[in-house]
Amino acid sequence: MLKPIRWKTFLRDFIRIEVGFMLFGLAISLMIRGNLGTSAWAVLEVALAKRIGISIGTMTVLMGFAVLSGALIMREQIGWGTLGNILSIGPWEDLWLSIIPSVEHHLLLQIGMLLVAIFLMGLASAIYIGVDAGAGPRDSMMLAIKRTTGISIRAARAIIEVTVVTIGWLLGGPVGIGTLVYALLVGPSVQAGFKMFNVQPHGPEALIPQAPED
Secondary structure (H helix, E strand, O other): OEOOOOHHHHHHHHHHHHHHHHHHHHHHHHHHHHOOOOOHHHHHHHHHHHHHOOOHHHHHHHHHHHHHHHHHHOOOOEOHHHHHHHHHHHHHHHHHHHHOOOOOOOHHHHHHHHHHHHHHHHHHHHHHHHHOOOOOHHHHHHHHHHHHHOOOHHHHHHHHHHHHHHHHHHOOOOOOHHHHHHHHHHHHHHHHHHHHHOOOOOOHHHHOOOOOOO
């Protein structure tokens, strides 16, 4: 269930993936501070953080471990990058949120923040996925559902994100037009990031761990 560590390139991979996590945290923070709506998971995490009384970054870490637990129960393969994702993105969020002010009633600036966030999300995803150190906890859950149920990755992701954003909205999370814009544009943004960094995403047969031989 654990991806092997490539020790010869570990330091380079670690620096590269941490840059990806930093940009990921910045992207989420820009969406939160832009007040037009966030990604599905951020909607839930912001709502829970407010209700529990902890920082958004801390909630992101806790949510990551909770989701990872579910993926592990379904015997999904993880790597050191999976744990790095959980432990790094949340602290980066808290750092950026302490720097970036909340913006309201400045629509052009808010739209700009949203679009920059989506662009950065594409870059961050390409950098992170290109290291090939294991999927993040939320993607691990998506792959586990696809593997165990046989539904498509697109359907698995849709089920997860619709469920998450609905719960987050009911709890008072920041759903808005930006949530829809993000859902429509993040795919093309990630694809552009892949082309920019020449990342070759794995096919389904490479993404899904094979059952061990008897």
